[in-house]
Amino acid sequence: MGAVDEPQLISLARSGDQNAFCTLVERYMKQAYNIAYGYVQNHDDAADIAQESFVRVFRSIRSFRGDAGFGTWLYRIVTNLALNRIKKRSQKAAREIPIEESGHASAATLPDFGNSGQSELLERALHELPTLQRAAVILRHLNGFSTREVSRILRCSEGTVKTHLHRGLKKLKSKLEFMNNE
Amino acid sequence: MSNFFTHRRVRRLLYEYVRKELSSGQMDMVEAHLRHCPGCSAEADEIRSAIQIIPSRGFDPASEQPPEFWKAFAENVREQMGAPKRHKVPTFREEWDVLLSLLVARQRWVVGLSGAVAVIVATLILYTPVRNPVQPPAPLSVQTNTPQATQPQADYMQVKTRMGDYFRKSRTLLVGISNMKVQRDQPLDLSVEQQLSRQLVHEAGYLKQQPLDVRSAKVVSDVERVLIELANIQKDHRPPNVELIRSGIHQENLLFKIRMAETMYDSVYTGGGSFSRRK
Numbered sequence A: 001m002g003a004v005d006e007p008q009l010i011s012l013a014r015s016g017d018q019n020a021f022c023t024l025v026e027r028y029m030k031q032a033y034n035i036a037y038g039y040v041q042n043h044d045d046a047a048d049i050a051q052e053s054f055v056r057v058f059r060s061i062r063s064f065r066g067d068a069g070f071g072t073w074l075y076r077i078v079t080n081l082a083l084n085r086i087k088k089r090s091q092k093a094a095r096e097i098p099i100e101e102s103g104h105a106s107a108a109t110l111p112d113f114g115n116s117g118q119s120e121l122l123e124r125a126l127h128e129l130p131t132l133q134r135a136a137v138i139l140r141h142l143n144g145f146s147t148r149e150v151s152r153i154l155r156c157s158e159g160t161v162k163t164h165l166h167r168g169l170k171k172l173k174s175k176l177e178f179m180n181n182e
Numbered sequence B: 001m002s003n004f005f006t007h008r009r010v011r012r013l014l015y016e017y018v019r020k021e022l023s024s025g026q027m028d029m030v031e032a033h034l035r036h037c038p039g040c041s042a043e044a045d046e047i048r049s050a051i052q053i054i055p056s057r058g059f060d061p062a063s064e065q066p067p068e069f070w071k072a073f074a075e076n077v078r079e080q081m082g083a084p085k086r087h088k089v090p091t092f093r094e095e096w097d098v099l100l101s102l103l104v105a106r107q108r109w110v111v112g113l114s115g116a117v118a119v120i121v122a123t124l125i126l127y128t129p130v131r132n133p134v135q136p137p138a139p140l141s142v143q144t145n146t147p148q149a150t151q152p153q154a155d156y157m158q159v160k161t162r163m164g165d166y167f168r169k170s171r172t173l174l175v176g177i178s179n180m181k182v183q184r185d186q187p188l189d190l191s192v193e194q195q196l197s198r199q200l201v202h203e204a205g206y207l208k209q210q211p212l213d214v215r216s217a218k219v220v221s222d223v224e225r226v227l228i229e230l231a232n233i234q235k236d237h238r239p240p241n242v243e244l245i246r247s248g249i250h251q252e253n254l255l256f257k258i259r260m261a262e263t264m265y266d267s268v269y270t271g272g273g274s275f276s277r278r279k
Helices: A006-014 A018-040 A043-059 A070-095 A102-108 A116-127 A131-142 A147-154 A158-181 B002-018 B024-036 B038-053 B067-082 B092-105 B107-131 B151-179 B191-208 B214-231 B239-251 B254-270
Strands: none
Touching (some): A018 A043, A043 A070, A043 B067, A116 A131, A131 A147, A147 A158, B002 B024, B024 B038, B191 B214
């Protein structure tokens, strides 16, 4: 089924063909995982979010009209689930006493940005950004989506994406510089 | 005005310009603007330095996972696709988390709701005495005899009445005996007095079983002893026997004691109510 094009796979999946949908899963699972990981910075959570996103897409694929691309629709769901997960996590963390030894554990789950010394600082700075700025930086800069794709995933204009991206990058830079000088 | 739009337009293209993702025409336009605009040029430098610090290439955490991970990933999705939609029953902890998140997110509502609850509770507390009025005070004495009187009060009044009757009848009897004209060697007819004495002795037996005060109980016993002697006088009714009873009444100062006790119990009747002192 690898030679089948995407619209046909989507059509088959809408008719209940699970194999067709599994082909779509195999095509998009790594990118969905990377997007989720960009938000949650955790392999388990990223896998969980990506899987749940696929299941949700499958259950509502009959309502998929094709106005946006399948990937855009999927990544929008991934983004929403990831942001909800982060929100719940931050609310839970605000009520719980942090464990001091967690610093080493979080460092082990950091993405490899090519400079391991900066990865922890980058993660901290990234998570201090406002939600939309963080989403724009993750999707546009880290995941490499085009501005148009990001605007569709986030359901906002391209100009808004660029504004959030620029502000997010500058804020990220100043935070990293401040953290390096500490 | 056209300058403003140019600045705005150029600044929106700076990220793509730094990453060289623009078309050649756009690249030339931005470069031409940056040569003459230090503000936009500084902005471009800032984005460039940020991008250098935050590398975009190499961000591929999915590549860290082995092929088995992705095989299991796809199988897991397939299993969940075939499974019926889960209607997960939230655990207590999850519900508690949701509640807390609502409390945190809706602090104003929580404060308002707490205030309303406090007002309701305070109102209930303040109006509780109105809904449960204080019991009326207990009667200060047993002088009233109303139909609403409780059973213990009725029994007490009955004892008081019988005590008064007992003392009054005993006094009358003993006064009669004391004032009786006795002629020597002439028999006396004391059958009525003796019958009344027996009745009073019987009444004394009842009264001694009641919770009386010490003084009243002693008077009842003293009177009872004389009444027993009177009831047991032999039928010949010789004057010496009667004299013995008279001497006993005087020695014990019994008529005075009876009168004092009778006064105390007569007060029951004079305190108002339906009883009246029976003369």
